[in-house]
Amino acid sequence: MNLLVSGAGIAGLACARELGGRGHRVTVVEHAPALRLTGTPIDIRGDAIHTVHRMGLLPQIRKHRIRMSEHTHFVDSAGRPVARLPLAEIGDSDDDVELLREDLLRILADALPATATIRFGDSVAALTDDGHGVDVRFTSGRTGRYDLVLGADGQHSTVRRLVFGPEAEHLRHLGVYLALADHPRAAGGEGPNAIHNVPGRMAGLFRYGGKAVAVFQFRSEAIEYDHRDPDAQKEILADAFAGHRSWRIPELLDAARADPAFFLTSASQIHLPAWHRGRVALVGDAGYSPAFLSGRGTSLALTGAHFLAEELEHAEEREHADHTAAFTRYETRQRPYVRFAQGRAHLGRDRMLPPTWDAMAARDEALRGAAPSDAGEITL
Ligand SMILES: Cc1cc2nc3c(=O)[nH]c(=O)nc-3n(C[C@H](O)[C@H](O)[C@H](O)COP(=O)(O)OP(=O)(O)OC[C@H]3O[C@@H](n4cnc5c(N)ncnc54)[C@H](O)[C@@H]3O)c2cc1C
Structure with a gap:
């Protein structure tokens, strides 16, 4: 298939790796001029560890592991430590890997197969799904036709706005x-x-x-x-x-x-009753941001990309590439993780x-x- 992914964050790059690795042609468009490497360390948690293992990336990820939270203090106005930051579920090394966001982005980008390309400085301006494919017009003026479009363009997703409606209907601050x-x-x-x-x-x-x-x-x-x-x-x-x-x-x-x-x-948080419509599906924060307070956005992006790629592959084997069945099963597998992550977002705030x-x-x-x-x- 010829696939378009909007956004080269964790979700978009993971989609490109997983789908490109299964033989699909993948174009990723990222509106920034380069990978956006800013960010504090992020965590890969729970079943997302198994996911990166299945993706073949766990050894590199472990190599970049840090334990920043172990050395963090609350300080008073003179800079004197007054208490230590409690460790966020750290301790069981098999259950949580903390690494720099930029390291994870680079690991994913370096692991892209030849079938996947990233186009920086461009983004989706309009799309029309005619049931057999999706015609896309880009802000650069280019056009293209794709079998499927994946919105992995974060909390303020353009693909979500164009296909599922205004942000205010889905975003909970x-x-x-x-x-x-x-x-x-x-x-x-x-x-x-x-x-x-x-x-x-x-x-x-x-x-x-x-x-x-x-x-x-x-x-x-x-x-x-x-x-x-x-x-x-x-x-x-x-x-x-x-x-x-x-x-x-x-x-x-x-x-x-x-x-x-x-x-x-x-x-x-982003809450949507369904993450797919026609030939368009959402992955990562675009579809189900749990909010950074949950510490689980990256894990959801990874499991989501992996489940989606696996289900499209199964659908090709079993159901003559019925993408609707694949999208539905992707949602069924991913929902419990999203529910769990979104339920934890309030825990650390106070x-x-x-x-x-x-x-x-x-x-x-x-x-x-x-x-x-x-x-x-x-x-x-
Ligand atoms: C610069 C940056 C820094 C971050 N820092 C932290 C942090 O410190 N702590 C934390 O918990 N989370 C952080 N996050 C969020 C975290 O990365 C995500 O919650 C999680 O990894 C899920 O990733 P995602 O790929 O779904 O979304 P994101 O990481 O938000 O990635 C979305 C990507 O899509 C691109 N994009 C957006 N709109 C368009 C468009 N219209 N067309 C094309 N591309 C588009 C963005 O530039 C971005 O590269 C950060 C995100 C970004 C973008």
């Missing part, structure tokens, strides 16, 4: 934003990774792989903004921390202002972002007194 920025001047420094809270907000500095990253989270009602306009997003962050100058907050905000790859996202000074002091006290296994889960 959980009241938290995350922002990330490279902080090259801090890369050579020392000390544990640090998180500093003020009510309803956290700012953190993380070092790994020779880099330093400024991380921010803050509570907020949903904010309307242009997802492609980094300057507008930097202003949202600056507003959220206006008047807060303790610890290294001003320095971290400066790093955010200076970073061209600055990234802001909301903790939002601990990462205590709403008041009193709540913060109580959190620190509880973390100091708790055995690691009782401390609960917090996901960055």
Whole structure:
């Protein structure tokens, strides 16, 4: 088949690897000019470990494993550690692999078969499904016809909007934003990774792989903004921390202002009754974002891509390539994982972002007194 994948994130690259590896011709279009490598370390958890094993990628993934969460402290305004970050389900090495998002992206991109290509700087502008194929017009002006189109273009998916309707009908905001920025001047420094809270907000500095990253989270009602306009997003962050100058907050905000790859996202879930319509299906955050607070978005993207590719293969063997049957079985296999992940998204929020000074002091006290296994889960 001739397949189009929108988005070269974890879900899109995993689809390209899995479907290209089964002999299909796959074109991936990514609107950014290159792979978007920003991001804190991510986790591959539970059955997604089995998935990357089936994909033949587990040895490389294990080679890039880090244990960043083991060395992270909450600090006060003078930078003194006040409590340790509880480990997020770490301990059983077979059940959780933490690695840099950029390493996972590179592993997937390097593993693409010759049948898969990525076209950067382009995206879907319009698509028409006539029942036998999908005609696509791209923002570059190109056109193409594909047997199937997969929307792997993230939380604010264009494919979802074009085929399933406006974002507002599917997106549930959980009241938290995350922002990330490279902080090259801090890369050579020392000390544990640090998180500093003020009510309803956290700012953190993380070092790994020779880099330093400024991380921010803050509570907020949903904010309307242009997802492609980094300057507008930097202003949202600056507003959220206006008047807060303790610890290294001003320095971290400066790093955010200076970073061209600055990234802001909301903790939002996507809920859809079905992830396929006609010859179009959604994979990863586009179809079922669990929100970053769940710590499971990457795992869902991997299992989703793998199940979809397997089911299309089975359908070819059994049912004369009936893509509808394959899409339906993909959903049946993936739904339980999505339900589980979306159900966990609220767990860490109160601990990462205590709403008041009193709540913060109580959190620190509880973390100091708790055995690691009782401390609960917090996901960055
Ligand atoms: C830059 C970046 C940084 C991230 N950092 C973190 C993090 O620190 N912690 C965390 O938990 N999660 C992070 N995430 C989200 C996390 O990667 C996903 O939740 C998870 O891996 C599922 O991946 P996905 O491929 O479904 O979505 P995404 O990772 O969001 O990938 C979607 C891809 O589609 C591209 N895209 C979007 N719209 C279009 C379009 N119209 N046409 C073509 N391409 C399009 C995007 O540029 C992106 O490359 C980040 C995502 C991005 C894009």
